[in-house]
Amino acid sequence: MSLTNEPSFRESVELMFNRAASLMNLPSGLEEKIRVCNATYTVRFGVRLRGEIKTFTGYRSVHSEHMEPVKGGIRYAISVDQDEVEALASLMTFKCALVETPFGGSKGGLCIDPREYEEHELELITRRFAYELAKRDLINPSQNVPAPDMGTGEREMAWIADQYARMNTTDINARACVTGKPPHAGGIAGRVEATGRGVQYALREFFRHPEDIKLANLSGKLKDKRIIVQGLGNVGYHAAKFLSHEDGSRIIGVIERDGALYDANGLDVEAVHQWIAGHGGVKGFADAQFVENGADLLEVECDILIPAALEGVINLTNAERIKAPLIIEAANGPITSGADKVLRDKGVVIIPDLYANAGGVTVSYFEWVKNLSHIRFGRMQRRQEEARHQLVVDELERLDRYLGDAWSMSPAFKEKYLRGADELELVRSGLDDTMRVAYQSMREVWHSRDDVDDLRMAAFIVAIERIAASYRAKGL
Numbered sequence: 001m002s003l004t005n006e007p008s009f010r011e012s013v014e015l016m017f018n019r020a021a022s023l024m025n026l027p028s029g030l031e032e033k034i035r036v037c038n039a040t041y042t043v044r045f046g047v048r049l050r051g052e053i054k055t056f057t058g059y060r061s062v063h064s065e066h067m068e069p070v071k072g073g074i075r076y077a078i079s080v081d082q083d084e085v086e087a088l089a090s091l092m093t094f095k096c097a098l099v100e101t102p103f104g105g106s107k108g109g110l111c112i113d114p115r116e117y118e119e120h121e122l123e124l125i126t127r128r129f130a131y132e133l134a135k136r137d138l139i140n141p142s143q144n145v146p147a148p149d150m151g152t153g154e155r156e157m158a159w160i161a162d163q164y165a166r167m168n169t170t171d172i173n174a175r176a177c178v179t180g181k182p183p184h185a186g187g188i189a190g191r192v193e194a195t196g197r198g199v200q201y202a203l204r205e206f207f208r209h210p211e212d213i214k215l216a217n218l219s220g221k222l223k224d225k226r227i228i229v230q231g232l233g234n235v236g237y238h239a240a241k242f243l244s245h246e247d248g249s250r251i252i253g254v255i256e257r258d259g260a261l262y263d264a265n266g267l268d269v270e271a272v273h274q275w276i277a278g279h280g281g282v283k284g285f286a287d288a289q290f291v292e293n294g295a296d297l298l299e300v301e302c303d304i305l306i307p308a309a310l311e312g313v314i315n316l317t318n319a320e321r322i323k324a325p326l327i328i329e330a331a332n333g334p335i336t337s338g339a340d341k342v343l344r345d346k347g348v349v350i351i352p353d354l355y356a357n358a359g360g361v362t363v364s365y366f367e368w369v370k371n372l373s374h375i376r377f378g379r380m381q382r383r384q385e386e387a388r389h390q391l392v393v394d395e396l397e398r399l400d401r402y403l404g405d406a407w408s409m410s411p412a413f414k415e416k417y418l419r420g421a422d423e424l425e426l427v428r429s430g431l432d433d434t435m436r437v438a439y440q441s442m443r444e445v446w447h448s449r450d451d452v453d454d455l456r457m458a459a460f461i462v463a464i465e466r467i468a469a470s471y472r473a474k475g476l
């Protein structure tokens with residue numbers, strides 16, 4: 001996509017990479033190796049639908065194989081093209097390195113508007129696409145593991161997993177060929193919410209650092225912060241829900257395809273989400289002001305802006321008018337490289353996509369490990385937890401006996417301790433830990449180097465250093 005003669009999405013990511021690389025001391029050959037996309041496979045395939053053969057175009061791009069398998073979602077959208085898929089694949093490379101998931105970067109896409117098709121038609125299309133990729137090892141538990149992205153979810157991942165299993169009946173690890181599957185098809189608890197949950201954990205971590213809050217010209221905590229979200233899909237909905245329900249933030253605006261909703265007192269995220277599910281958009285929702293040109297809301301005063309839909313939405317046409325002092329990139333590439341400079345010059349703090357939406361791939365990693373281990377995730381830890389918790393319970397019961405009525409142990413509290421950690425608790429705590437550690441690694445570079453003045457550069461530097469070390473270890 002090219003907006004106002006700005007570089008394409010892929011070029012924009014490359015410009016950001018180049019800026020980071022210019023602050024590092026990489027041999028030029030290695031720098032080039034890390035920058036370029038290794039391969040992009042284009043497939044055109046036919047599916048008989050509604051009495052005629054329809055041809056679809058899909059892509060799977062592999063940006064870097066410094067670690068394998070490579071990993072990255074599959075997007076269904078009309079905007080999908082080679083440039084977009086390659087940009088997204090390169091972001092996956094740096095994202096995986098930043099949060100230390102042992103994968104290279106990949107991405108796939110199908111040029112399709114999924115809303116135009118019935119469920120059984122989408123299944124035929126998805127299975128055929130999966131077949132085309134799997135027969136070339138572009139879906140494979142040890143080489144290339146897709147996941148959901150815009151326009152796809154658990155349903156599509158279950159079809160892909162089943163298609164791969166049919167083609168590889170003796171592969172005992174077949175389930176690990178794709179992540180983001182529903183729990184009854186080998187998925188893991190907490191994967192659907194993971195990317196939005198990661199956005200929440202990222203913001204919580206940011207708000208643990210007073211110095212960083214001050215740099216964004218904000219104060220206090222997440223509570224009562226006014227937030228505008230673009231895209232109430234998988235990522236945007238979960239982020240908005242958790243931030244409003246659990247952290248007391250106010251979602252004052254929601255931008256969707258057909259317009260936007262605004263309420264300075266805070267929208268009921270659940271009600272808006274249900275309205276969109278029933279009506280295909282936000283128009284007609286009664287309890288808020290409707291804004292015809294949704295993108296206008298990007299420019300409205302708020303504390304935190306969360307673009308969670310498309311790339312390139314904050315560009316040279318609107319960057320100057322953005323008022324949010326803090327932007328967290330839940331979407332991939334929502335800010336063009338040109339807009340990034342305008343915003344930095346204005347003093348806006350940007351929590352970059354590489355980090356902000358890494359919750360998805362982090363929990364996908366847990367799912368992949370669970371599939372390969374063939375053991376219910378958390379079972380081993382659970383035994384240890386139970387042993388430890390039994391000691392706590394014994395201690396509590398002793399206290400209960402001594403203190404009698406003066407101090408009574410709550411049955412719910414006791415039950416929680418006895419139960420030990422379940423899969424969802426383990427996934428969430430593993431994700432929280434990952435988001436904290438990754439933030440701190442970026443933050444250290446951000447604050448310790450005079451030549452690094454933004455989190456995006458810090459994120460790229462941390463990631464590129466790790467990828468370079470990995471290539472060096474391979475002898476390249």
Ligand SMILES: NC(=O)c1ccc[n+]([C@@H]2O[C@H](COP(=O)([O-])OP(=O)(O)OC[C@H]3O[C@@H](n4cnc5c(N)ncnc54)[C@H](O)[C@@H]3O)[C@@H](O)[C@H]2O)c1
Nearest residue numbers: 149150151195231232233234235256257309331332357360
């Ligand atoms: N799903 C994941 O796990 C995941 C992980 C990492 C990053 N991401 C990124 O997050 C972004 C959103 O992905 P998702 O999975 O939530 O997709 P989704 O398809 O579930 O949701 C996208 C939402 O954006 C809305 N939208 C589309 N075009 C819009 C426009 N022009 N203006 C306003 N709203 C618009 C859609 O109506 C939908 O509600 C993408 O950039 C994706 O690459 C997703």
